Amino acid sequence: MDRNALLASGAVGVVVIALAAAIVVPGVLADPTDEGPVRPGPVDVADVSIAAGPATGETATLEIETRIDHRRNPTQNVSVLVRAVDAESGLLTTTKQVDVGTISRDGEKTVSTNLTVPREGGYDIEVILYRNAERVDEARKSVRGVSAIKPPYLQSTTSFTDSEALPPVSFSIADAGEDQTTLDLSATLANTGDDPAEDLSVMFVLRQAESNIVASRTTVDAGAIRAGRTETVSATTTVPNDYNYYIDAVLLRDGVVIDTARGAANLNPTRTISVNQTTEEVELRVEDFENGGDGGAPDEREYAATETESAAPGFGAVVALVALLASALIARRRSQ
Incomplete structure (x- = not known):
């Protein structure tokens, strides 16, 4: 067989096999317009605002509005974590996470969160933005004088x-x-x-x-x-x-x-x-200020301090010595 004819037959065979494979197994041939996996669009915290919500005698609700800015490609698995930290002690008071899901439109998206905190002191509000469980942005605001948020019966x-x-x-x-x-x-x-x-x-x-x-x-x-x-x-x-x-x-x-x-x-x-x-x-x-009665005060008297002294008449120590000797002699005679 002619060499050129053999090469031509081989080329035709390769083309036929490739076409057959493309028909039987879709996707074998790469689309020249395919740019690979689509990268999610960027998201960040544009603004955070806090308003006073309902209150009771012990607690107050903080209504927190987070505005998320999004551009370009759709972004999946977006979530917002909001925390209230006591401004004086630095201890975490409460936390809440909101799943936003997929953001596809360009512009800002509003996410609302309500946190219930004790109605006293002040708090630092932390807002953390996640994409696919990865922190991408955060913001912080402070609120003071929460006790001024009064329940309805005090308004x-x-x-x-x-x-x-x-x-x-x-x-x-x-x-x-x-x-x-x-x-x-x-x-x-x-x-x-x-x-x-x-x-x-x-x-x-x-x-x-x-x-x-x-x-x-x-x-x-x-x-x-x-x-x-x-x-x-x-x-x-x-x-x-x-x-x-x-x-x-x-x-x-x-x-x-x-x-x-x-x-x-x-x-x-x-x-x-x-x-x-x-x-x-x-x-x-x-x-x-007594209600009824004479209200007489206790009788207060002053007593003068007195000092008592004792003294024995006579010779004092000499007389006592003589008496002791006499007693000894009497006892000796009785013993004889």
Whole structure:
């Protein structure tokens, strides 16, 4: 056979075999347009925002919104880990992980996470972004004063006023007796909300400044305060004379304390106190604050110290020696 014909037959055979293999086994021949495995697009933390959520007496919920920026190819197995670390102790308080899945669109994707923490102190919020269980980015933000997030029963638009022209607590003397003084007490409340405030009451507590003894306690109904209005609540009480008092006013709604204020009543003309401090100690007669009874104080007497001395008349030691010798002689005669 001609050599050229043999080579041509071999070439044709190779082509036939290749075509047959391509038909029987797809994918044997590489696609010239195939660029290999698709690399996932880049993702990172664009921003983190924190909002106050629901609260109870003990806990507060932090609503954390993480914005993830994504570009180019789809990215699979994306997840976000959020942690709350106590700002003072550095201890981990709580953690939560959210599976985002696959991100295919270019732009930002929002991931929401709620963390429940104790309603006290402050926290460092750490947000860690993972792709295929590999950390790719992270961000941190801090939140302070979590105790200011109040549960619904503590939320109120009504509070005591805070003005020198319109003080939250004031008093006037209604009657000055020989031993006791009657005071007219006033508390000024303002409703800064859009709705009327109802079921309010004010408790007035008068404490003797130096001893903190409660001299009087009275509660009055504050009624309803219209939106945007300021109202004054009044009460009358009687306390012993010649003492200085702190006037504590407590605003309550359905038995829950929602605000407090303090004033001072100086009924001792020789000594004065301010709301923030006392400047001098005074003599306190506890019987003035007793409820009923004569309140008589125990009788205090001073006794003079006395010194007793003893002395034997005569010669002292010489007489004692003579007596001893005489006793010895008498005993000797009896023995004979």
